[in-house]
Amino acid sequence: MDNKPANNFLYNIVAEDLAAGRVNQVVTRFPPEPNGYLHVGHAKSICLNFGLAEAFGGECNLRFDDTNPEKESPEYVASIEEDVRWLGYQWAGEVRYASNYFQQFYDWAVHLVEQGDAYVCDLNAEQAREYRGTLTEPGKNSPYRERDVAENLDLLARMKAGEFEEGSRVLRARIDMASPNMNLRDPILYRIRKVAHHQTGSEWCIYPTYDFAHGQEDAIEGITHSICTLEFEDHRPLYDWLIEHLPVPSRPRQYEFGRLNLNYTVTSKRKLKQLVDEGVVAGWDDPRMPTISGMRRRGFTPRAIRKFCEMIGVTRSDGVVDVAMLEHAIRDDLNENAPRAMCVLRPLKVVLTDYPADQVEQLAAPAHPSREDLGERALPFGRELYIDAEDFREEANKKFKRLVLGKRVRLRNAYVIEADEVVKDADGNVVEVRAHTIPGTLGNDPEDGVKPKGVIQWVSAAGGRQATVRLYDRLFTHESPDKGDNDFMTLVNPDSLQVVAGAWIEPGLAAAKPEQNFQFEREGYFVADRREHSEAAPVFNMTIGLRDTWNKG
Structure with missing residues (x-):
């Protein structure tokens, strides 16, 4: 983003905020949940948040929204840090965690209770769904909504002390059970989870929800532009409500943009984890995976991924991008830079x-x-x-x-x-x-x-020299593998990997450094495998073929 991008509405918003004096320095953040490896959609968010900060001489924080310890692990934390660095970005200061602020969140939860803006609710999950209403019918007030402040404070303290079982009580905001926005129907702020946390150990047995933590993290860190994908648009009123009802040190604003969806690709972390757990692929960094680590092992370059994110732009609507556009960006970069x-x-x-x-x-x-x-x-x-x-x-x-x-x-x-x-x-x-x-x-x-x-x-x-060469094709045979009634697991391409054990290579290729790219003449672009390649046992992964089908008119 060294120059003004042609298709990025957020760039224009930031420029206007600076020109009008609404902000003095741009501060953005990239806030992944450490519950899986990052994928190509996250690459767009990384390039956007870090790129905006770079373009305007600001700062971008790396912050882990680690409010759900059951699904999180240090492995994911380490992989995310590595992905951000590999793409060529450096976050401001130390790595931040939502868990750094757990005590402050709890203090603010107490503040909401004291102000009459939050209460402890004993409805179980099924009852809570019934009371919540539907998109066309208003919800009903919880029978515990009118508990007095003293009782709520006592119950909240006992939740924190571990006296109650998981699922028996939650802390909810008192907003409006008749609101047309379901997110404002007394949303949950805290729930009981008696599991150890990868950063705080056993210090806590209640954890804030993402909706409660998100805006307060931004406020603590002085974020000026809190950028989310469009699915969080309906959550913005709650984001703003919490900011308005708490004594936070700053007033961040949330903006939404269209997420990156690629055809022939699945980006749900749950589904990617299923591919890993069921052995369909050889791990999160399998070169067929749309994870950043998978693309890296496939031989995609940071320069090409950043160029691709610039090409697709930043808009206010979701859409599906042709994967051939990504392949074009990769070929274009390797054609110019990869030795033959x-x-x-x-x-x-x-x-x-x-x-x-x-x-x-x-x-x-x-x-x-x-x-x-x-x-x-x-x-x-x-x-x-x-x-x-x-x-x-x-x-x-x-x-x-x-x-x-x-x-x-x-x-x-x-x-x-x-x-x-x-x-x-x-x-x-x-x-x-x-x-x-x-x-x-x-x-x-x-x-x-x-x-x-x-x-x-x-x-x-x-x-x-002889070498092992892995030839890759798209992981899925259908352009929309997880759309509608499609069972994405039945659409896995059985021919997505072919291993050639006895290929012959030029002698100099054996001495290639891991992750070094080449064009194998008349065959395609390949990379020395970052995990397994050695001079004694060369291993090359096919990055992409030579033929470019995108933008041919």
Whole structure:
């Protein structure tokens, strides 16, 4: 957001607030719940909150809304911090937690009770639903709504002391059971949860609801623009009511924007956890997952994700973005920045019968066609090499521009060769092609003037290395896997992962650093796996294919 974005209404609001003097410094926050790994939708929120702060010289806090300890863990906390840093952002000051403010929240709950704005309610969950009413019918007042202040204070203190069982009592705001906004029908502020908290241990056995904590956290931290997705729009009146009824140190304002929805993608944390728990994927960072850690392991770059978030803009309406748009951003970035290399996924041996058996020639090729700063790469060339099995046919029509018996093809960055004969196994499968080189064709046209039919990749048996290559496709076969009556688990793509154990790679690829991106020529973009790749046992993940289908008119 260095320049004014073309499609971001929140940027305009912040600019107007600063110009009018309503705020002196922009302070935003990214407030994830540590109950799962972050996904691509969170990436948009991260880029928005941190990006607005950057654009206006302000600050952005990282705050964990850890009010539901049953579903939270330090693992999720650590992963979220890592995701934010990986995307290229740094939060202001120390990491913050809702749990840092638990005592202050409780004191403010006492304040609401003392003011007659909150009461302890004994209705169980089923009774509370009955009393709440419906969208078309008003709710009914709880029979415990008129308890006096002294009794409410006593009961609240005993809730805090752990005297009551879970579900037996809650603290509710006293607002309006007839309100057309269901969130204002005496919402719950505190509930009893006798579970240890990952930050506070066993200090508390009552926990504030997110609705109660949210606005007060913002007020404590001096947040100027509290940015939420649209599902929180109906919660804003409660956010404002609590701010107005409590002695908070500042008056933040809440703004809502349309969340990011991608086709062929599920972003519900509950459903993503189900994929992990049932072994459909190999963890939260499986490269097929739409989590930030999964995209990272797939080879997506922070630069491309930030560009994608800029492309889709920030609007006041929800919509579905074509996943091809994200893929376009990834390809565009890798095309410009990823070094080139050769990899043979389906190896077929080629023996050059005219080439000396003991000779290994060191050839060189540019690491990138237009990036001289990336230098050159070494390509050892010898008598035996591997080409892709799909690049050879014994017979073919003129449309086949690769190697055919009796025909010529150029080995990329090397010689033109001509295929002479094949060796077959007992089942009639071609297992070896015997060929010869055309003299004078290293980097030149053939001496006899005959043009080769095409160019193919290759790897020398003398200097090449074997590697494991994982080929990925979309995780779901349906563009709306969790919409309507769809059972998303039945729409998992059974062919979303193919493991190639015996691929051949250029020798330099084995020394690649984990998370280093490459374009495997004619195959796609790949990345050295951040967890498992090593020089001794290279492992590469397919990031994305070469073909771009987005914005082709």
